Amino acid sequence: MELAIGTVRANQAVGEGLFVMSLDCHAIARNARAGQFVHVRCGPIGSSDPLLRRPISLLRVAGERIDLYYDVVGRGTRYLAGLGPGDSVDLLGPLGRPFALSRATRNLLLVGGGIGLAPLAMLADEVLSRGIAVTLVAGFRTAARVLAPEWLDPRIEYEVVTDDGSLGRPGRVTDAVPAYLPWADEVAACGPAPMLTALGRLMQDSAKPAQVSLEERMGCGMGVCLSCVVRTDAGVKRVCRDGPVFPLRALREVQWRQN
Ligand SMILES: Cc1cc2nc3c(=O)[nH]c(=O)nc-3n(C[C@H](O)[C@H](O)[C@H](O)COP(=O)(O)OP(=O)(O)OC[C@H]3O[C@@H](n4cnc5c(N)ncnc54)[C@H](O)[C@@H]3O)c2cc1C
Ligand code: FES
Missing domain, CATH: 2.40.30.10 (Translation factors)
Known part of the structure; x- marks a missing residue:
């Protein structure tokens, strides 16, 4: 640091x-x-x-x-x-802690909402050079907020979903996820809490590894002030220091079910 x-x-x-x-x-x-x-x-x-x-x-x-x-x-x-x-x-x-993929992963599904695409695009940059195939399913409110493909590595399979149907597939980004799940060896996601909640429910019975990057309000960013804590299976964790990347399963047990 x-x-x-x-x-x-x-x-x-x-x-x-x-x-x-x-x-x-x-x-x-x-x-x-x-x-x-x-x-x-x-x-x-x-x-x-x-x-x-x-x-x-x-x-x-x-x-x-x-x-x-x-x-x-x-x-x-x-x-x-x-x-x-x-x-x-x-x-x-x-x-914060970075994403850590399983060594066996050959097909990586990224699920992003809005500015949640940022860490996923960088993850794609890291893994494409290792021969891993990447699909990014990305949801935005409307066409005017869609990140143009020019900002992404052209090797990424990029599916856009918009809430209002003004570009790409209409609906919620998680509506598009089930079609890709059989192909994916692993899933990584970042986006608003309702999107992560929906993903948690979709993958409830799946044994596939999945990681999510959380966004919480932060103070110090270094693990001291405890303003960013979330509850996980392994106890209370600081998003800034123990995350922002967490296994989906660890959060699913405690957070998704409260919604
Ligand atoms: C680990 C992490 C990574 C992030 N990465 C990005 C990123 O790549 N791009 C990006 O645009 N934003 C990102 N955010 C969110 C970003 O930090 C906030 O949007 C920003 O702090 C808002 O500052 P502000 O002064 O403009 O708004 P403020 O005046 O502080 O707040 C304006 C509005 O934004 C909401 N908000 C503020 N902070 C957050 C937060 N941390 N999470 C969710 N909502 C918030 C407030 O509730 C309020 O409604 C990230 C947050 C975290 C924790
Ligand atoms: S922001 Fe201070 S502990 Fe996380």
Whole structure:
């Protein structure tokens, strides 16, 4: 984990309220793995306003460059959207536990909702070079928020699902999952809690390994403040330090059934 200053190379709008920010940041890029995140200070260098950093997953790492895919939802992400080439950003990372696939996996199914695609795209980048076939089923509210395929490795089989049917298959992303489950050796997912709940139910009787990356409100990002805890089979866990990636089964036993 490093405290580092990244330099913005580009900060492109890629959809309604959605941006990809590319930064030069060797200190973070050299150690980062798919599923990890950076804790971003969303204010000028040296300022502590706002006090809390904002966690953002890594979308891609290429050489010294890291890419972040983010949705403008409040003060912090609005600040990021106003940055341009040459601006500096205070970053802490990479943080959290990455995805860890079974050695036997040959066919990987990724299930993403909205900005939850970020860690999945990086996981695909990591495993495609090992000859693993990747299908990404991705759900978005509407066509204007769909991540264009240009942001993904062309070897990924990419199926888009939109809530309003304006692009791709209409409906919920989890509606598309059952068709791919027999093909998949393993599943990895990231997205809003209702999507993960639905996936948990779909895979309730499946023995296939599945991992999910959780998004919780965070304070310190380093395991100290306990603001990000979730209950699992193995007890209370900190999303920032023990996760954000957890086995689906561990969460399913306690969380999904409460919904
Ligand atoms: C491990 C992890 C990885 C993440 N990766 C990404 C990513 O790649 N791209 C991205 O856009 N966002 C990601 N998030 C969510 C992101 O951290 C929040 O959207 C961001 O902190 C909001 O900051 P803000 O100041 O703009 O909004 P705020 O003013 O803080 O909040 C605005 C709204 O967003 C909601 N919100 C804030 N934080 C979270 C959160 N952690 N999870 C869910 N809802 C939240 C609030 O409830 C509120 O409704 C991730 C979160 C975690 C924990
Ligand atoms: S954010 Fe502080 S313990 Fe997780």
